Amino acid sequence: MVHIGQGELERIIARAFGIRGVPSGDAELAAKVLVAADLQGKSSHGAELVPGYIKRLENGAMEPVTHLGIVSEWKAGLLLDGGNGIGQVIAARAMEICIQRAREHAVAVVGVRNSNHLGALGYYVRMAADQDMVGVAMSNGFRAMAPWGGVDPFFSTNPLAAAIPRSGDDPVVIDMALSATARAKIRQAGGEGCSIPEGWALGPDGKATRDPQEALRGTLLPAGGVKGYALAILVESLCACLTGARMSADVRAWYEDYEGPTELGNLFMAVDVAAFLPAGRFKSRMEEMAAGIKKGARLDGVEEILLPGDGAARKTRVLEQQGIPLPERLWKSLQVMAGESPGTGR
């Protein structure tokens, strides 16, 4: 492992994109969103995605220049076509537009079709919280998760995120897959020779399994059983049915197939707090809630009750100082993609 400073990692990633025709502003934005995930310790949504993005750009499977087109528009509702551009650029721009519309109408919803893998959703909902709005984002993706009672994967992990502003502290940031767990955690359990809890996955034979290898060849299960399934349907309905994007079941597998567009869908929402209560009053009520939660008695072994996003925010503060840990091989290949000799710029 090497530790790379945030700025340096962003620069290298932006350069790798820029060389392949991504306009510099877009390249910097995509790099910033990716590195923000690394800074939160979510490496599966950070720099390690870059080689796959580059491969798509080189194959012509993803457009280097992101053109957002308006499909339909009515006051606080907007449907965009992402033009198979870079997911991070599409999403950040769509949320920007959503925030503008919410400022005007109190609330807004922006759907996107023909979008792409967009990394961790937390970045986009946080944009809304930074403007004293409640932000919501969701996405479909390639199939990985079975419906409740089913065996065949139909949904993606259909991630759902929300950010809520607080006074004097980082916003509450909820960012979760609707599967009981992520494939990365199953892989980790496999690497450590551990079995996985029941309810995480089915094996390729369509039966419940606690064996990580079986699980990886099988299907993820929804979080909270039928409840995660219900929410996955809501996300799929809004991201695919309402936008005209592909259903998750028909989306090209992001980590396997680099030959064409994914045509997945996203949905963004913003609620302007000021339409309801003065933002300051809302944010102090959020602090009151946080204090009430944190002062409660704790389970044995729990040192502190955390709010969603607390852990990631703390991790960020540490990694901003220490640099971002990357496998040396990844760091070298990023540098090569950026046209620099490995070893420089550390």
Added chain:
Amino acid sequence: MVHIGQGELERIIARAFGIRGVPSGDAELAAKVLVAADLQGKSSHGAELVPGYIKRLENGAMEPVTHLGIVSEWKAGLLLDGGNGIGQVIAARAMEICIQRAREHAVAVVGVRNSNHLGALGYYVRMAADQDMVGVAMSNGFRAMAPWGGVDPFFSTNPLAAAIPRSGDDPVVIDMALSATARAKIRQAGGEGCSIPEGWALGPDGKATRDPQEALRGTLLPAGGVKGYALAILVESLCACLTGARMSADVRAWYEDYEGPTELGNLFMAVDVAAFLPAGRFKSRMEEMAAGIKKGARLDGVEEILLPGDGAARKTRVLEQQGIPLPERLWKSLQVMAGESPGTGR
């Protein structure tokens, strides 16, 4: 058990409300919402709530006449004061307003403070789906569920509902508590002498328990662990912090304390499908999704993969024919509350 026809049960409940000063239109509406839950087999949200409602009306703890006041208003966002009226009347009117605003602006959010217990949320979100909109509703309530890592109840079960229109079939109706289970199911397990699964509840000693009696004296746990906790925070933030209602931790216990207002909060949202896609196209895409889900292979022992709301819709069709099963004692007491001699009108 006796079986009572839908119309007759609605009439008796409306009469019981009417006698206590509830205007006839409101009394009929509240009765209709309550009986709709019974028709779906959700008896805990139906007629069995009526004695508690009546007790509140008689104690002056709930207002018979529901006056909705506007606290603040900006285009697609509206904050209402429910005036401590009847929860069902408040909620149905708030959703009606939300639908009107969404028709005008594509999307709308209506928050309510000073609201009351409002039964099953499915009724309200279905109002939106009937108008070709995606409806969302949520509520806080009295404390029953611990935060993740905590032992003291802080949240209500913070129910979350959504309805999505489909063509040629009942809408998808999601209506769920964010707790791993409902107290009613723990009571049922206790009655049958069964233990409950791990992850449902903590005992009064703050330790995980599989004993239903311990669980009933303890605290519910969030569905899907930390994920249900995160969603409970989102619901609490929107229903309590954004509306100015009481936090769940401070709401009067609905089933124990009949002495004053609950001052809880709700939030309603509607998204007009037509702002994004022609409603017919959206609804056929929903059918496509439903067909795709249902045609997949099933777990051993699963006869059919259901969509959220399928089970309730089928139950309704049966109970519309057979009548609603009620404990005889409850039916008698409802008749007495309605000023009729028990046994009549069956």
